[in-house]
Amino acid sequence: MQSKRNRSKEGETVMKESNVILFQDVVKTRENIQVGPLNIQIPQGCVTAIVGTNGSGKTTLLSMCMGFVHPDRGVISIFQEQIQSDRDAALKARIGFVGEHPNSDDNDWTADQLAAFTAQWYPKWDWQFYQHHVTKYGIPPKKKLHKLSKGMRRKLDLIIAMSPQPELLLLDEPSSGLDPLAWRMMIDDMHTYLQDGKRSVVIATHSIEEVKRLADYILFMYKGQVLQMVEKDAMFDAWKEFFIDGKADDYDRVPGLVKAIQERYGVRLISNNAEKLEAFLQKNEIPALQTKSMELDDILAYLIELNDEGRNIQR
Numbered sequence: 353m354q355s356k357r358n359r360s361k362e363g364e365t366v367m368k369e370s371n372v373i374l375f376q377d378v379v380k381t382r383e384n385i386q387v388g389p390l391n392i393q394i395p396q397g398c399v400t401a402i403v404g405t406n407g408s409g410k411t412t413l414l415s416m417c418m419g420f421v422h423p424d425r426g427v428i429s430i431f432q433e434q435i436q437s438d439r440d441a442a443l444k445a446r447i448g449f450v451g452e453h454p455n456s457d458d459n460d461w462t463a464d465q466l467a468a469f470t471a472q473w474y475p476k477w478d479w480q481f482y483q484h485h486v487t488k489y490g491i492p493p494k495k496k497l498h499k500l501s502k503g504m505r506r507k508l509d510l511i512i513a514m515s516p517q518p519e520l521l522l523l524d525e526p527s528s529g530l531d532p533l534a535w536r537m538m539i540d541d542m543h544t545y546l547q548d549g550k551r552s553v554v555i556a557t558h559s560i561e562e563v564k565r566l567a568d569y570i571l572f573m574y575k576g577q578v579l580q581m582v583e584k585d586a587m588f589d590a591w592k593e594f595f596i597d598g599k600a601d602d603y604d605r606v607p608g609l610v611k612a613i614q615e616r617y618g619v620r621l622i623s624n625n626a627e628k629l630e631a632f633l634q635k636n637e638i639p640a641l642q643t644k645s646m647e648l649d650d651i652l653a654y655l656i657e658l659n660d661e662g663r664n665i666q667r
């Protein structure tokens with residue numbers, strides 16, 4: 353598959369070209385849930401957003417990529433290299449990581465000290481990038497990290513993850529604690545970082561806006577399983593709501609239908625294959641009074657509903 357930024361219009365997860373991350377039958381049993389078996393292909397040169405309910409396994413997935421959490425079974429490859437429990441430094445030097453929580457071991461250091469320590473592991477560390485961004489985000493470089501606000505610390509962790517100019521960025525809820533201005537700057541910086549078209553970002557997020565602004569692909573997770581991985585634009589094209597006259601019971605077998613909901617003034621048809629449903633309406637001369645795009649959180653909720661009912665999620 354071509355990278356999103358220069359690829360032709362393709363549908364869902366047909367990934368023939370290089371994948372930056374590959375999970376093959378990966379399973380990790382947690383205290384109260386089994387994460388996996390996961391079979392995932394994350395395309396290179398794209399932003400893939402991992403979206404899911406709390407405890408669905410997003411952090412576990414990212415931690416396994418970093419070798420912080422070891423799977424019970426299965427194979428994880430990054431840059432076509434199988435990762436071992438003891439991570440090799442050359443591979444690590446190609447990855448930038450921001451975890452869910454800051455590392456409290458660094459609390460007594462200053463930003464500059466943390467940067468100097470981290471830079472040792474990254475041959476491509478860019479001091480100009482670091483210094484420019486520390487100034488831009490207003491981070492005091494000589495203040496102990498435990499004295500920084502949560503948002504300040506988050507910004508610093510993002511800068512430190514990006515300063516080595518990594519080929520892959522793994523970000524766990526990166527905007528958590530950022531003020532709206534810093535969030536906008538982060539989105540802009542991320543776009544700049546992605547400009548060369550070969551870099552990849554995987555971002556676990558609860559922010560709908562972040563997904564809309566950044567993601568090329570969305571990986572939906574629920575209860576340790578992947579519900580679906582889809583190309584974002586294709587997904588928003590496919591999921592639509594149609595408002596029509598009539599009774600919900602008359603439409604429960606319509607092609608492309610997820611759900612028919614009775615409203616006060618007619619029926620709301622939720623579709624995950626708008627093209628099919630629209631064709632049906634046209635063929636049967638049923639006028640749609642209104643057609644609306646759907647929000648990401650609604651789509652996730654319906655995917656979960658389909659999954660829980662044992663219905664086919666694919667269109």
Ligand SMILES: Nc1ncnc2c1ncn2[C@@H]1O[C@H](COP(=O)(O)OP(=O)(O)OP(=O)(O)O)[C@@H](O)[C@H]1O
Pocket residue numbers: 382383384385404405406407408409410411412413
């Ligand atoms: N260190 C751990 N030891 C045992 N179980 C854990 C550990 N960390 C997470 N879990 C469990 O693994 C499951 C997946 O958690 P994970 O943190 O990966 O989910 P998440 O999707 O990132 O959640 P959130 O959106 O709340 O951050 C949860 O049931 C959680 O309780």
